[in-house]
Amino acid sequence: MSQPSAPRKTPGRPARISREDIIETGRRIVTEEGVDRLTMRRLAKDIGSTPMALYHHVRDKEELLVLLLDDYATRTMHRPELPADPRERIVVAASAIHDVLAACPWIVEVLTADDLMSTSALWFVEQIVGGLMECGLNPERAVHAYRAIWYYTAGEIVVRTAAARRRAADERPTYREQVFAGLDPSEYPRLAQVADRWAPLTAEDTYVVQLRALVDGLLLTR
Amino acid sequence: MSQPSAPRKTPGRPARISREDIIETGRRIVTEEGVDRLTMRRLAKDIGSTPMALYHHVRDKEELLVLLLDDYATRTMHRPELPADPRERIVVAASAIHDVLAACPWIVEVLTADDLMSTSALWFVEQIVGGLMECGLNPERAVHAYRAIWYYTAGEIVVRTAAARRRAADERPTYREQVFAGLDPSEYPRLAQVADRWAPLTAEDTYVVQLRALVDGLLLTR
């Protein structure tokens, strides 16, 4: 997102801290201790300054988070070799975005605050939209199809991250486990049938196979 | 989620406030002023009590939010007539969940804290999983397919809610608009091609048509 922060040509007092310092320290806190521990006060302390000094370099905490996401994406989104087959290219590009975000559990907080994603992801979006068009979709349908892929990907990450957080925080059996244990088979026959396998089944990572299904469905001529 | 809060048989001091009072007041604050304004202190004030009195009826704020989601779902998730055709039944049931959540913008905060959803949604899940099995998927594949539908649905809501919030908060052009305006057509030919139509295209509500594509893809025998 990084609105170019016009580097000042030393017209006044020399800056003691920079945007880069802030991002670097913020990255350290977030990766080492989690996004919850990132506060303006804590960051200022670690950087050896005061909370209000930060506000000369970032507009507010939300901008800081977006800056950190941008920094993370730039650092980790390296363009891979993509297959020549357009359908396969879509799957690989979407999976690349997915894997980067999935490896970054604090992303979820920012995802809902961010304008989708940084410029680093643009190349991947280009590949996906391009692949969809090569497969015969017109530009409008390609954009809509890309969005469906993005919704599926973002949803997978949000839900999985939430589930992981709950497992970490909670020792006692989840509410869902209780519900499934006492399921009335006459009212919910299908769910009762899979009740005892629900937890392991939903823990399986099926992102890619379902992504393929989604892409296949999007490319069907209906 | 509502762990049954064993109603006490007046063994000690009579309760001045109840779980129901708390939920009712919480619902009012959330619907009238948004989830951000719901604090334990504010809720206590509105209910005419003290913050700590609340902690005798709910474990913490997270439980309160889950209780409120549960309350909302129970109130609004009415079972509709579903079509006999299983494929169509899946689409209608998923759309019903989607529409209820989409009408409830504060849901997103809770979605990431909640064990998926309340018992009120279980009937819809049963219909979806049942429909998938009727269409020929074995139980395992049906559960996985249901999850893909849920990811897509949750993602759509999270991303759209975030986008709406940004539009509301921000007057200036979004970062994405700036990026698309200055897109290099030689590096991003496909995106450049749709750049000027990106905003209206992504604003279109295509949840149901893309859901159909997803369901079609999930039901393909591959």
Add this chain to the structure above:
DNA sequence: ACCTGAACACCGTTCAAGT
């Protein structure tokens, strides 16, 4: 059993002043 008051350990951000 249920509620209260005071306190703990924090937040993000504004404002006015300093260098």
Add this chain to the structure above:
DNA sequence: ACCTGAACACCGTTCAAGT
């Protein structure tokens, strides 16, 4: 131009005491 200190207006939650 950049930074500081103090203050504003809050948080969720714990603890010890009251009824």
